[in-house]
Amino acid sequence: METNESLVGANEAVFVWGSGRVLHALVPEGQLGHVRATLRQRNLTATLLQHDPDTDFNIKVHTCGNHMNDDCTCISIDKANSRRTKEFGWSAYYDVDDIYAYLRNMSARYPTLAAPVVGGRSYEGRDILGLRVRKPGAGAANKPAIFIESGIHAVEWITSATITYFINELLTSNDPNITALRENFDWHIFPLVNPDGYHYSMNEDIMWRKTRSRSPNGCFGADPNRNWDYKWDLALNASSDPCDNRYTGPQPFSEVETRTLASYIAAVENLQAYLAFHSNAQMLLVPYSDSKEHLDNYDDLIQLGKATLEYGRKVNGAKYDGVGTAAEMLYPASGGSMDWVRHTLHTPLVYTWELRGWALPCWPAARIPAQGDEVTQMIHGLTVEARKLGYLK
Numbered sequence: 517m518e519t520n521e522s523l524v525g526a527n528e529a530v531f532v533w534g535s536g537r538v539l540h541a542l543v544p545e546g547q548l549g550h551v552r553a554t555l556r557q558r559n560l561t562a563t564l565l566q567h568d569p570d571t572d573f574n575i576k577v578h579t580c581g582n583h584m585n586d587d588c589t590c591i592s593i594d595k596a597n598s599r600r601t602k603e604f605g606w607s608a609y610y611d612v613d614d615i616y617a618y619l620r621n622m623s624a625r626y627p628t629l630a631a632p633v634v635g636g637r638s639y640e641g642r643d644i645l646g647l648r649v650r651k652p653g654a655g656a657a658n659k660p661a662i663f664i665e666s667g668i669h670a671v672e673w674i675t676s677a678t679i680t681y682f683i684n685e686l687l688t689s690n691d692p693n694i695t696a697l698r699e700n701f702d703w704h705i706f707p708l709v710n711p712d713g714y715h716y717s718m719n720e721d722i723m724w725r726k727t728r729s730r731s732p733n734g735c736f737g738a739d740p741n742r743n744w745d746y747k748w749d750l751a752l753n754a755s756s757d758p759c760d761n762r763y764t765g766p767q768p769f770s771e772v773e774t775r776t777l778a779s780y781i782a783a784v785e786n787l788q789a790y791l792a793f794h795s796n797a798q799m800l801l802v803p804y805s806d807s808k809e810h811l812d813n814y815d816d817l818i819q820l821g822k823a824t825l826e827y828g829r830k831v832n833g834a835k836y837d838g839v840g841t842a843a844e845m846l847y848p849a850s851g852g853s854m855d856w857v858r859h860t861l862h863t864p865l866v867y868t869w870e871l872r873g874w875a876l877p878c879w880p881a882a883r884i885p886a887q888g889d890e891v892t893q894m895i896h897g898l899t900v901e902a903r904k905l906g907y908l909k
């Protein structure tokens with residue numbers, strides 16, 4: 517099937533969400549006929565729930581099974597773009613085990629360059645597995661360390677796919693801009709810092725955001741980006757209700773994922789940059805998230821961030837908003853990872869990306885390489901421009 521026959525690929529404004537047997541899709545009026553025909557071809561039934569004369573139709577799509585697999589739900593709706601191959605790749609979204617197998621394979625293929633590292637563990641007993649990438653040789657011990665966090669919110673699949681794409685570039689590219697990245701820095705890269713949540717999102721509830729810890733009242737998980745021990749008790753854009761999507765957890769670092777990851781980060785020698793990846797507000801954010809207070813190197817962070825976005829824009833023409841504090845650009849929020857890192861470890865360069873995407877998590881898998889190239893160029897640009905300002909030396 518060609519991409520243009522795919523429900524999502526044909527029209528970027530279709531917004532799909534849901535879980536299990538039922539998906540909801542917000543379909544622009546002019547596209548409804550096409551969407552229905554595509555669904556019919558795949559033996560999916562659609563019910564029109566609501567008509568909004570000004571904007572869109574809401575349709576409810578009944579899918580064919582309890583779990584998402586190749587024939588069901590949003591993966592199948594974007595089937596043409598997302599068929600998983602045996603070989604790990606970037607034309608589909610992969611589950612935790614596949615991503616971890618890829619990381620291990622890459623470290624086996626490039627043993628002098630990349631080593632698997634365990635950044636922590638999860639409630640359900642998974643490792644938070646990452647790769648440390650560092651070229652051996654003289655000066656290897658003193659290279660500036662750059663930490664990459666992605667997938668803290670389970671539903672934001674594109675972040676993990678983008679970061680494995682970046683890892684692939686970092687290890688295999690012959691482009692001098694990329695070889696410079698592997699020459700000059702000590703990378704600690706974690707594509708999935710919330711592996712339980714990601715697995716649950718892929719298999720049970722596509723919109724899952726939190727961890728999977730159990731609360732006494734029967735609800736599951738805390739928002740791992742509201743659980744860090746920095747201004748945790750402000751509970752901004754957060755809730756003390758364990759059933760809420762933005763539950764802070766019962767105490768700071770209640771979640772094993774954030775607690776163990778924080779100890780790993782704190783032990784990284786010469787940590788000079790912390791880069792966190794979310795989706796999908798298409799922004800570049802700097803600390804702090806809880807207040808509009810500006811850091812002592814705020815002006816540098818803004819200048820560097822703007823230059824970084826220009827490197828990204830040249831790839832696909834996509835414009836990101838920012839750069840600004842998360843509190844000013846997005847909404848005040850507390851207990852987030854980047855704020856804890858900056859405040860506790862005084863890491864000079866701290867950024868959070870909100871990547872692109874109009875639908876969580878059904879940003880078509882066919883878009884992964886474009887997003888991956890854009891982020892790769894932004895990371896390259898960030899390092900080049902940072903050095904001009906005296907950082908990352």
Ligand code: 0X9
Pocket residue numbers: 669672741794795796797801805842846849850851852853854855868870
């Ligand atoms: O709310 C968040 O945690 C992030 N937005 S998202 O839609 N991906 O959930 C924003 C992260 C920036 N703010 C903090 N670091 N707290």
Ligand code: ZN
Pocket residue numbers: 669672793794795
């Ligand atoms: Zn997020």
